[in-house]
Amino acid sequence: xxxxxxxxxxxxxxxxxxxxxxxxxxxxxxxxxxxxxxxxxxxxxxxxxxxxxxxxxxxxxxxxxxxxxxxxxxxxxxxxxxxxxxxxxxxxxxxxxxxxxxxxxxxxxxxxxxxxxxxxxxxxxxxxxxxxxxxxxxxxxxxxxxxxxxxxxxxxxxxxxxxxxxxxxxxxxxxxxxxxxxxxxxxxxxxxxxxxxxxxxxxxxxxxxxxxxxxxxxxxxxxxxxxxxxxxxxxxxxxxxxxxxxxxxxxxxxxxxxxxxxxxxxxxxxxxxxxxxxx
Ligand SMILES: [Zn+2]
Numbered sequence: 001x002x003x004x005x006x007x008x009x010x011x012x013x014x015x016x017x018x019x020x021x022x023x024x025x026x027x028x029x030x031x032x033x034x035x036x037x038x039x040x041x042x043x044x045x046x047x048x049x050x051x052x053x054x055x056x057x058x059x060x061x062x063x064x065x066x067x068x069x070x071x072x073x074x075x076x077x078x079x080x081x082x083x084x085x086x087x088x089x090x091x092x093x094x095x096x097x098x099x100x101x102x103x104x105x106x107x108x109x110x111x112x113x114x115x116x117x118x119x120x121x122x123x124x125x126x127x128x129x130x131x132x133x134x135x136x137x138x139x140x141x142x143x144x145x146x147x148x149x150x151x152x153x154x155x156x157x158x159x160x161x162x163x164x165x166x167x168x169x170x171x172x173x174x175x176x177x178x179x180x181x182x183x184x185x186x187x188x189x190x191x192x193x194x195x196x197x198x199x200x201x202x203x204x205x206x207x208x209x210x211x212x213x214x215x216x217x218x219x220x221x222x223x224x225x226x227x228x229x230x231x232x233x234x235x236x237x238x239x240x241x242x243x244x245x246x247x248x249x250x251x252x253x254x255x256x257x258x259x260x261x262x263x264x265x266x267x268x269x270x271x272x273x274x275x276x277x278x279x
Contacts, residue, residue, distance in 0.1 A: 014079050014080055014198070015077060015078045015079050015080070016078065016079070016080045016081070016082050016198055017074075017078040017080070017081045017082065017212070018082040018146075019082070019146030019147055019235045019236055020082075020146070020147050020148075020149075020235075022219065025216065026219065026220065026223060028077070029216070029220060031077065032073045032074065032076065032077035033069075033070050033073045033074070035069075035073075036066050036069045036070050036073065037066075037070070037217075037220060041060075041061070041224075042224045044061070045059070045221060045224040045225050046224055046225060046226070048225075049225045049226070049227050050221075050225065050227075051227065051229060052217075052218050052220075052221025052222050052224075052225060052227070052229070053218060053229065054214040054215045054217065054218035055214065057214065057217065059221060060217070060221070066217075067210065067213060067214065067217070070213050070216075070217060071209055071210050071213040074209070074212070074213050074216065075201050075209050078201055079200065079201060080198040080199055080200055080201060080248075081146070081198075081199050081201060081204055081212065081236075081238060082146065082196065082197070082198055082199070082250075083144030083145060083146060083197050083199050083238045083240075084144060084145055084146070084147065084148040084151050084194055084195065084196055084197070085100065085142065085143070085144045085194070085195040085197055086151045086152075086155055086156075086158035086159045086192075086193070086194055087158060087159070087162060087163070087190075087193050087195065088158070088159060088160070088161065088162035088163075088186070088189070088190035088191065088192050088193065089162075089190050089191065089193060090111070090189065090190050091276070092191065092193055092252060092275040092276065092277045092278075093275075093276055093277050095195055095246070095249050095252070096246055096249055096277060097246060098246060099243055099244050099245045099246040099247075099248065099249065100142050100195070100197065100240075100243065100244040100248075100249070101243050102141060102142050102240075102241070102242075102243060105131075105165060108163055108165050108166055108169075109128050109169075111166065111189075112124065112127075112128065112166060112169050112170075113128075115185060115186070115189060116170075116173060116182065116185075119173065119176070119182075123173060124173065127169050127172045127173050128169065130172065131165070131168065131169060131172075141239055141240075141241055142239070142240045142241070142244065143237070143238075143239055144197060144199065144237070144238040144239075144240065145235050145236070145237050145238070146235030146236045146237070146238075147233070147235035148194050148196070150233075150234070150235050151194060152194070152255050152257075152258050152259065153259050154259070154261075155261075156258040156259045156260055156261055156268065157260070157261050157262055159192035159193065159194065159255065159258050159270075160187060160192060160258055160260055160262070160268050160270075161183060161184075161186045161187060161262070162186050162189070162190055166186055167183060167186065170182045170183045170185065170186055171183050183262070191254060191272045191275050192254055192255065192258060192270045192272065193252055193253075193254055193275070194252060194253055194254075194255060195249055195251075195252045196249075196250045196251040196252060196253075197244060197248050197249055197250060198248050198250050199238055199240060199244060199248060200244075200248065203240050203242050203244060204238050204240065205239065205240075205241070208236070208237070208238055208239065211236060211237075212236045215236055252275075252277070252278070253278070254270060254272060254273050254274065254275065254278075255270060256269065256270055256273060257269060257270070258270060
């Protein structure tokens with residue numbers, strides 16, 4: 001009988017933009033942006049061979065039109081941007097239960113009081129007071145980057161010492177009478193963790209979507225001109241100011257070696273390689 005095999009329409013498949021998979025996303029461009037990045041344009045670039053910068057698109061004819069069209073097509077094609085978040089949480093499972101909730105400064109202040117309970121209370125409260133305004137302005141900002149390798153090699157302090165807010169509080173608390181640098185005490189709490197998060201494109205602010213588009217255009221242009229620019233692989237950065245729901249947390253791990261920017265970029269060896277979720 002007709003209709004017996006009828007299936008309910010399903011959600012459109014997730015299409016995830018993963019900066020680490022350059023070959024894959026370069027190959028996909030023709031599926032969504034063939035109408036702006038045309039064969040004629042590619043031939044023109046192959047002939048002229050301009051330097052295809054991401055922060056100066058003057059190498060593209062009618063660049064503002066192409067950028068706007070390309071950004072629209074990119075964010076229409078991909079449903080998620082993959083981002084990595086470095087942290088040193090007390091509980092990894094809370095990310096799977098509640099998602100990424102931005103900077104909860106009240107909770108962080110409580111944790112700060114707990115960690116420094118041996119320091120005179122007045123000093124601890126003074127530091128918290130001085131940061132009250134800052135916590136309001138930064139509330140809810142969540143920082144993710146398009147490559148986990150970049151996090152481990154360039155931004156290891158988030159994994160080694162945790163929240164930048166806690167680090168700033170500890171730095172202002174200074175040193176103990178015996179000379180202990182209070183920042184380093186944060187290394188005794190929590191577990192160095194990289195969260196792999198598939199961020200819904202609509203949670204990524206428009207200006208950052210445009211930045212990603214420029215970076216892809218630059219890579220596409222360098223391929224078309226066969227003229228690679230002499231700069232390393234810097235991944236896109238996503239600053240999300242809304243809660244990211246738990247179903248977006250795709251995976252996590254605990255890296256063994258992390259470059260420590262606060263100790264002369266020496267490797268930090270992490271002995272905590274499993275948590276209550278992955279053990
Ligand atoms: Zn784990």
